Amino acid sequence: MSLVAQLIVNGIIAGSTYALVAIGLTMVFGILHFINFSHGELVMLGAYFTLALISIELSLPISISIAILLVVLVGLITDIMVFKPLRNQKADSLSLLIASIGVSIVLQSLAQLCWGRDIKVLDLPPATPIEFFGASITLVQIVMIFTVAATMFLLFAYLNFTRIGTALRATSDNEEMARVVGIDNDRVIMVLWIISSAFAAIGGILIGINTNLQIGMGLLILIKALAAIIIGSVGNIRGALIGGMVIGLSENFALIALPSQYKDAVAFTIMILVLLLKPEGIFGYKERVG
Amino acid sequence: MLLELRGVISGYGNLDILHGVDMEVDNGEIVCIIGPNGAGKSTVLKTIFGLLKPKGGTIFFAGEQIKGIDPHRLIRKGISFVPQDKNVFLSLTVEENLAMGAYTRPNMVEKGKELVFSRFPSLYDRRDIRACYLSGGERKLLAIGIALMLEPSLLLLDEPSMGLSPKYKKALFDKITEINQGGIPILIVEQNAYKALKISHRGYVLDMGKNKFQGESGELLVNSQIKKLYLGG
Numbered sequence A: 001m002s003l004v005a006q007l008i009v010n011g012i013i014a015g016s017t018y019a020l021v022a023i024g025l026t027m028v029f030g031i032l033h034f035i036n037f038s039h040g041e042l043v044m045l046g047a048y049f050t051l052a053l054i055s056i057e058l059s060l061p062i063s064i065s066i067a068i069l070l071v072v073l074v075g076l077i078t079d080i081m082v083f084k085p086l087r088n089q090k091a092d093s094l095s096l097l098i099a100s101i102g103v104s105i106v107l108q109s110l111a112q113l114c115w116g117r118d119i120k121v122l123d124l125p126p127a128t129p130i131e132f133f134g135a136s137i138t139l140v141q142i143v144m145i146f147t148v149a150a151t152m153f154l155l156f157a158y159l160n161f162t163r164i165g166t167a168l169r170a171t172s173d174n175e176e177m178a179r180v181v182g183i184d185n186d187r188v189i190m191v192l193w194i195i196s197s198a199f200a201a202i203g204g205i206l207i208g209i210n211t212n213l214q215i216g217m218g219l220l221i222l223i224k225a226l227a228a229i230i231i232g233s234v235g236n237i238r239g240a241l242i243g244g245m246v247i248g249l250s251e252n253f254a255l256i257a258l259p260s261q262y263k264d265a266v267a268f269t270i271m272i273l274v275l276l277l278k279p280e281g282i283f284g285y286k287e288r289v290g
Numbered sequence B: 001m002l003l004e005l006r007g008v009i010s011g012y013g014n015l016d017i018l019h020g021v022d023m024e025v026d027n028g029e030i031v032c033i034i035g036p037n038g039a040g041k042s043t044v045l046k047t048i049f050g051l052l053k054p055k056g057g058t059i060f061f062a063g064e065q066i067k068g069i070d071p072h073r074l075i076r077k078g079i080s081f082v083p084q085d086k087n088v089f090l091s092l093t094v095e096e097n098l099a100m101g102a103y104t105r106p107n108m109v110e111k112g113k114e115l116v117f118s119r120f121p122s123l124y125d126r127r128d129i130r131a132c133y134l135s136g137g138e139r140k141l142l143a144i145g146i147a148l149m150l151e152p153s154l155l156l157l158d159e160p161s162m163g164l165s166p167k168y169k170k171a172l173f174d175k176i177t178e179i180n181q182g183g184i185p186i187l188i189v190e191q192n193a194y195k196a197l198k199i200s201h202r203g204y205v206l207d208m209g210k211n212k213f214q215g216e217s218g219e220l221l222v223n224s225q226i227k228k229l230y231l232g233g
């Protein structure tokens, strides 16, 4: 019993970080029609900026806030310097994807210059686990789960109840019609990058708090997020949220039967099963974003 | 003259579709554009609305040259466009769709919705439903509703009756006449040439990207050549 409770707790923690990362990835795809490979590096930078800010003696909340802002800035800069010029040239999805792999490599190299290749850990006060239905969970982890829930709630409120949020869904749904009603595409795309980068940063910070930091950490999380968005139908935000949770929970539950080094294979087994059985994803067709 | 096209040349990329089109719409009028498939009817509307940039000619709206101006600026000048297809946001609710119709003027959302719902009461009952769950007929009304949100001074309609059953078609044409009588001039493209000439004041026959015939709709309806070529006998 306590094992199941522990697996649920661990699964939710992992799943919520995957979901945060997957949401940004799927939103960018919904509007700009490419898989942003450098999204994983935004995750990594979220964690490393926090590390750097803590090391200059800033408090954790302040470090986290500044780190998120910095990652948003990086996200916006990659768009202005790389993706926007390509869009203006009417580049296809493949060119954008390949450009994003380039961006990913550049960001990783820059990070390596700053921080080196060694594994790092965030310098946080030691957390004492508390008992929760037989599972052990730290206070920090509880805060993490609530943070993710609050962040998601804010996003859904923003997308459903504000003018720009609705315009974002409208653009993702029907770009040509968005132009016909006069939606300001540049503004929508800017908001898109802000949300997607901030979510990536939060995901990275959570991973940093929960485990450790590696320069290459972006790739694995990116690939898991990719599996999550395919499970939940590409372009669908709710689908990305659920896809992330499905992967987080199932890879933890797989530990009952499998040694831990097979954990990562579970996400992809599920993804392939979904592709075979329901290629349009669980939330296929109609509902796109929102 | 509210809208005036002179010698408009336009198309897609290097491909010219319109080879010098002339057209006029005056206040109060319904003007129809008819012609065979591929004649360039939709291209005319897209060019007026700035979705395509003309390579030649002039387009005047309310006395001002609007050639090459972007859609969001034309909306502010009072032009609304209902595209031929994919003209609603399928994943948005009816109300959200209408709100997007007033995206450029957020303070007009409430007033616009009131206006659209009073004109199309059936949409009011379905206001919280996503557009993908509407019937084909309701979807057409929604598409027109989106365009009416800002009370335009010129409405461009591209084949609004396409794909509707005869009963729905009649109701839709009645609505279009009503909208026009409410004071909105309309430039309408129609596949159903007979019906289009019936409800409009004047008409243009477009063929191969050029003006072929034009005149009072009543006269075009009885013109023997047009009858033979476009009205099926």
Ligand SMILES: Nc1ncnc2c1ncn2[C@@H]1O[C@H](COP(=O)(O)OP(=O)(O)OP(=O)(O)O)[C@@H](O)[C@H]1O
Binding pocket: B012, B015, B017, B035, B036, B037, B038, B039, B040, B041, B042, B043, B044, B084, B191
């Ligand atoms: N996006 C596009 N790119 C290239 N050519 C196009 C495009 N859209 C239309 N065309 C071409 O332009 C020509 C005119 O098209 P248009 O849509 O204006 O015709 P139409 O008179 O509206 O026809 P229909 O009655 O079928 O709607 C056609 O030959 C069509 O193939």
Ligand SMILES: [Mg+2]
Binding pocket: B041, B042, B043, B084, B158, B159
């Ligand atoms: Mg057409």
